[in-house]
Amino acid sequence: MTVRRVAVVGTGVIGASWAAHFLAHGLDVVATDPSPGAEERLRADVAAHWPTLTPVAGASPERLTFTADAAEAAARADFVQENGPEREDVKHAVYRVLDEAARPEVVLASSSSGMLPSVIARGCPRHPERVVIGHPFNPPHLIPLVEVVPGEKTAESAVEAALAFYTAVGKKPIRLRQELPGHVANRLQAALWQEAYSLVDRGVATVADIDTAIAHGPGLRWACSGRS
Ligand SMILES: NC(=O)c1ccc[n+]([C@@H]2O[C@H](COP(=O)([O-])OP(=O)(O)OC[C@H]3O[C@@H](n4cnc5c(N)ncnc54)[C@H](O)[C@@H]3O)[C@@H](O)[C@H]2O)c1
DSSP states (O other): OOOOEEEEEOOSHHHHHHHHHHHHTTOEEEEEOOSTTHHHHHHHHHHHHGGGSOOOTTOOGGGEEEESOHHHHHHTOSEEEEOOOSOHHHHHHHHHHHHHHSOTTSEEEEOOSSOOHHHHGGGOSSOGGGEEEEEEOSSTTTOOEEEEEEOTTOOHHHHHHHHHHHHHTTOEEEEOSSOOTTTTHHHHHHHHHHHHHHHHHTTSSOHHHHHHHHHTTHHHHHHHOOOO
């Protein structure tokens, strides 16, 4: 399925960044968030992100529409990117609405950093097979990585659709073979943090020297070593 319109559900830090990214890639975005003033904040965030982007021909922030009704947003979308609060009860309430409203073939991708897709999919009694994690690295409009994680009921077709969609909008998706807390990139980051805390704690180096070691050593090399 060709994705022309994306529903961005929850328009806080991550949702606003995703919205800017999708708009810059020439998609229509229908955003939803129940918080008072959410539309104004989202439009301001998109305007603030826009100068950092390289919009494709035809892309425009004016292709953003907003509704407070999540069902309406999901019903109009070809792909759903959910960015609501990191609470199981809230995710399940949101997913019940999305599952009811979205066409059955529409992928429901969660940005969740910490929740497992199998847990999130419990909010989807109708079509749990279209639920995946589509975890960005903050901020998604600047950092290419997306971790696509299937749950126990996720269909292969949903994983492939998510990977194809993210690739088409300029992201670098990876596919996890197992769901686990923290996915992959945050676990790698946490391992480095743990060693940094340990080195400071043992008096081996100061915080400033650890920072210099990363920023002017492996951090710099890693930033230049991406193969594609
Ligand atoms: N902040 C990060 O660095 C980061 C990075 C990657 C992924 N994530 C994930 O992205 C998701 C959102 O995180 P965030 O940092 O943007 O949080 P945030 O608090 O900035 O935004 C959450 C938004 O959800 C809205 N919301 C509340 N109830 C809702 C509902 N019922 N339906 C829809 N929206 C609702 C809130 O009004 C708010 O605008 C979380 O699942 C988090 O794990 C966060």
